[in-house]
Amino acid sequence: MAKMRLFPGFPGARAVLPYLAALGVTGFVLALSMIELGVTREKAAGIAAFQAERTALFLARAAERNPSSIFLTRTHAPEGGLVLQPRREFADVLDLDEALVFVPAVPGERLPPGILSEPLVETAASGSGTASLLEVEDRTRHVRAAASIGDGIVATVVMRIPPALDLLDKLQGAALTGLFLIGVLVVIPAFFILQASNSKRMRELGSFESPPEGWASIPTSASAPCERSSAASSPEGLILEKDGNGGALVLLSPEGTVLEMTPAAAELLDERPEDFRGEPFWSAGCFGTLGGEAPSADTSPGTKGGTYRLLHSTGRILHARIAFNRLRDAGGRERILAVLEDVTELENFRSDRERLLEREMAVNSYAVLATMVRGFSHDLNNLLSGIIGIASLGEALHETAGSDRERYQAVLAAAERAAAISDELMHSASVTEGASRPLDPAGEIEEAAEALRSVLPRTISFDVGLGKNLPLVIADRALLRQMLYNLALRSSSSLQGTGRIRFEVEDVPDPGLDSRFARTCRNVAGVHCVCFSVSDNTAMPHGLEDLVTGSETDSIVIEKAWGAGMAAVHQAIRALKGCLSITGDDRGTTVSILLPAAERPRKKQQPVQAAVSGEGISVLIAEEEVIVRETTRQILDHFGFRTAEASSGDEALAILDQERFDALLLDLGTFGTPSIEVARICRERWPEMAVLLTSGFEMPPELDDPALHPGTGFLRKPYFPEAVASEIARLHEALAGGGGGVSDGA
Template identity: 25%
Template sequence: MRVFGIGIDSALRARMDGSGHSLGYFEDANSAPLAEADIVIVSAADPAEPLSRLDGARRHGVPYVLFAGSGDALARALSLGADDALLPDGRDLEARLAVAEHRIAVRKTREPMATLAEHLDALDEAPMGYFEVEADGTILHCSDSLARLAGYESASDLCGRPVVELYADPGERHRLLGHLALRHSATSYPVRLRTRDGGVRHLMLSTVLHHDVVYGLAVDVSETHRVVEQLRRSEELTRRILEAMPGGVVHVRKDGAVLRANGEAQRILGLRLDELTQKYVLDFEPETLLGDGSPCSAEDYPVSRALATGEPQPRTLIGVRRPGGGVSWAVFTAVPVKDPDTGETSGAVVTFVDITEHRAAQEALAESEERYRRLVEHSPDPMAIVSQDRLLFVNAAGVDLMARGDLVGTSAMDLVPKERVPEVRAYVDAALEGKRVGTVQADLVRRDGGRVAVELSAAPLVYQGKRATLVVARDIRARRRAEDELSRLQEKFQHTQKLESLGILAGGIAHDFNNLLSAILGNASLAKLHLPDDSRSVRHVAAIEKAAQQAADLTGQMLAYSGRGRLRSEPVDVSAMVAEMIELLTSVVSKKAVVETRFDAPGALVLGDVSQLRQVAMNLLLNASDALDDHPGRIVIRTRLSQLERRQLAESYLDDGLAAGNYLTLEVSDTGRGMDANTVAKVFDPFFTTKSTGRGLGLAATLGIIRAHRGAVEVHSKVGEGTRFSVHLPTSDGLSQIVAEPAAETTVGDASVLVVDDEPMVREVTGAMLVELGYRCQLAASGSEAIRRLRADPADVDVVILDMTMPDMNGVEALAALRAVRPDLPVVLCSGYSEAEVSDRTGGSLANAFLQKPFTTSELIAKLQTALGR
């Protein structure tokens, strides 16, 4: 503390820093020492003179203490305005100086505050107030304006009340006091004032703590706080809106500097906000691409154009290379930001939507569409797109299928037969509705009227923005042909199986029947040998032989049907054969029939049995005659050479894998009643006949004979127009005539014959015939018995007649066993089956001769002589 005094005792100098001066020194109001003094101490007996002379010091506001000479002088000094007074003895000087200093300090503090408070009170509407608060929180003084801020009428309503009642949050007062304890003052300290009605006002305090009293000014900033809070909320709402936006948003200044960016912008551009706010628009130029992949100049950015022109910019596709790799594709737009006062462009806002995935999907879709477009255009199956019956698209295969290039724009239903239009239209409409329609077969009509068999499948699609139907028409002509061929083959296979089964049945019946006929015919022959020529019984025996022979012919037809009849292989000129028997043929047909012959293949040879081929010609001619139903008509017998392909042979009867090549065709046609398809299918069945009489074996036997000759037969017939049978026999050029076996003469034998047959009647009659002819004979009922007899005396047997079909040991097994005993033993195989059948079973090289049941005496002698080599 700087102290200046007048006549100050030297004892005071230890405490005071200053010097003594006369009163004249202080009379100058501008005296520098006086202006610098904190306190002035005056020593005088009478205080009146120094106080008046020190008026300048008082004007400077410098407090002073007067050393009075007496108690009266002390009291007078205080009444004249001295800050304190002391007696000259200096007692209690330290304490009195402390009190003086305190009073001086209080006055220094209160006087400006009081002056300010007086000015504030003068401004009744001012949103601020003055206050003094004791250390215990009691309000010492406040301005009326502060009281009104708190909702009271005047300061008197608040003075003496705890200030804590005015705090909305009592903790705020404790924090303020803590701040003042450290710094002794606070400027612009925010607190919330609780008003009388329970409301809250926001105040800004400027305070000072001095000697446990808080002095302060309070400014009402509630409106400012409201505006600031509203602005903060608006900013927060804006921030949330920007963050919630599906696209990126960037705000840039006029110079292109980035000010702010939302999170989506950061993600798309691959940069954090702190990285973005360090960039300018031009910084992105090296990293941007146009939609075609070429570099994008910064001048082409929508934001650059918006800043330059001050106008909103349209959508622009730009790719941005990301720092971490890859390219983000986005559609950018920009709008300028205008200064509200000047209207000048102050910046711009850029928005952009990430279409990276969408672009990738579009590229994939375009690639997929291109791939499928190529597949559709180059598909081998015809494809068309149909909408409301109109053809919107037809691929190349469809153009080729329909043989016309003007299909687009025409009605799809014009390609469908009229009778199928409702069905096909309903099918296409159902597919358009998304229903599962599967496939449907239909015919498409070409411009020339021809039809194409197709299998349709359909599915809905959108084509050129329209709901449409994709229709695939698979050409199934080849498949239908294959299916028809398969069906034909299946029918033929079933027919062949039926024929085979019937053939086996017929062959078995013929075999058993031939055993019976062998006994009948053999016994008749023996009886005839023992009868005198003039015996009346000879005629009856002859009738038995004739009946038995006719029965044998019937079994021959049954064997012929089975394809296992007796076949003599020799070259046959079919044209010559028909010419030779034409007179006989015409004699057996209807008298109203006109028979014509046409030989277009004279001299052509086939390898076969002439007698059986004659039977074929006879049966076909008789069938043609019967077809005329005793009405006038024409029958044509024709021979010709044919070059047949596998297809034609496959469609015929009896296609047993016949090879394509040259065939001789015997054709018999008539103009009779004809047959329907059902009758044609059964015409070769055994015992099937359309006549009231007849056994139904004629054509069945014909089929068997043709089969045995490795031929084929075709039948073409139409009801009311007639029928044509075409028999195809493989030609045999260059073959020489095979001389038929001469008939053996009946001679007396001298050999020992072993007859082996399980049928007692056949065995006994054969033995009797041999004995009658002079042969020595042994009989065996089985193969085992025959082997035992041969082993007993191998030299006693000259030849063996061996039945092929026996229960315990068949003829093949017995033959092998007999040859094992005697390898050179002559053997004649005997069977009710044909020689061809037996040859198939034995391999054709085991026996010395074959004897077909039933047999005559001459046939028996001939086979024995052949086996014995005579």
């Protein structure tokens, strides 16, 4: 076996040039750094010299003024005068290694010979008064400075240079040279490693020019390239598959003409090999546009590789990933090998994933919008409580007919209409599936119709048909309303602005015996049901009945074909265990919803209720909204209750610690301690006091807590004056009689 060389040849100038450039840039940057460090060092040395000169000048002036305080007399000069040395503690403060000061006997006398005789002293005495010099002794850097003043006093000091200046000297010297060497040691090994990796890669790429084991080479003879040859009859012929289990491969000429293909490729491209030889690769019938751009004739390797949709003659849509590779035969002729891979399942999975993500985003957006709508409805209910209370009081105070009474009645009617709309918004925006319960089908369909009349175009007529003796229907109110709204909006869209929509509700004792539902509603056969129908005068869309009424149909498929509204109806029907039926012809379409029925309870004889009186009953009103609190106080005062006010549950507890009340009217949305917790505290401390909670939302499930029994009730906003007064009186009477419990007065 031949030895494998690290490099197939000495690298050329183009390979070496980037690394030389990197070394050059590194050296240039380091040279600039050395220059900058030199400039910085000179500045630091100048600062150190200036500090030493100032220190020497300070010592000379100190010796002139008061030498005994900071100096010790070292020697007496022969010619007269003193040579002084600073005290040790003073020298440590000034960071001095050495310091001497000459004070002449006669002020102004020149420095005698032999006294502090050194060039710096002579320079300072004869020149500007100060001089300094940076010197090195035993590898230790010092600054020596001298200063002279007019009276002939001369001072010399020796100070060590700051550590930062010493570090700059070292960096400017050997350190930067070492950094440059480190750069060289990093760049050169990187060059060899990358060159070795490049050589290995080139050898791997070169191996593709040889045919794989078990494959014959491309023929060099001038035989027709379209003929398939076998290993037995033509050993030199091209064999794209050895054992019949090869991949999807197509051999092309440089111009993109098909020379040979495997059976797997022929099946994927929906072509017969004998008919497709000699044809351009992109002319295959499966490369229909399918709503996208048709591929070009370019088959250059690496330029047109990608994933394509293939339309078969059977109607199937497949996805194939195609890559092109350049080959050469033994004679040097160029060929292109197209490798095809069926990625239909992968693409379908990716498409389903994207659709699910879009649906999740839509659900999240709906949840956010629903939360906003419910919050808006809650605030609107709070305001409507005040408006309804004031209008009701105004109507009661103006018993005789007149313009004032009519105005109060108009305000009250408008407020009641707004309360109904707010209630519809609250139910429609419900983001969680509530428990199914018996509902009045006539009331539900009339309220839904009333709400739809406000949003549908005036050019669309809307009417309601109600059956007789209707039983109750078992359903979740929010899901039922959503189904009716979605079906009405689908009809409105089909009518394109003009036409008729009709709501009907009827009793269906057994759908299995009704010809309208016997075929599509087998799951509710024998079950007493209530039928809700939405009809219009448009032709039934083709395929809608089979798709929507199918028991195995996925809601995602319905959404893709008919929109999110019908998909939501389909999901709601499943959740409510009902059935959906669609009938129609060219004259109109009827969509029917069958839901289980419940027997309507017999109406009990209601006793005649006497007028509500709050005489002798005291009520504490805990409400955050000022208009609701003041209006409720006026209402209860009108009915004879004795009232007091609090703006929160915490304030109500503080008042109850000082004063006793017969009842507490508490809003669930007050800030501070949660209102449910306030109610529990009240039931523990003052069990004889009734608690009536109010809210613009539905009754919370926490009110079923046994700790709140008895004497706790709930009243949903907006409430009418008689309702809140009678509920407080009922709870108070129940506690006095030992009965009662948590009630929903909504």
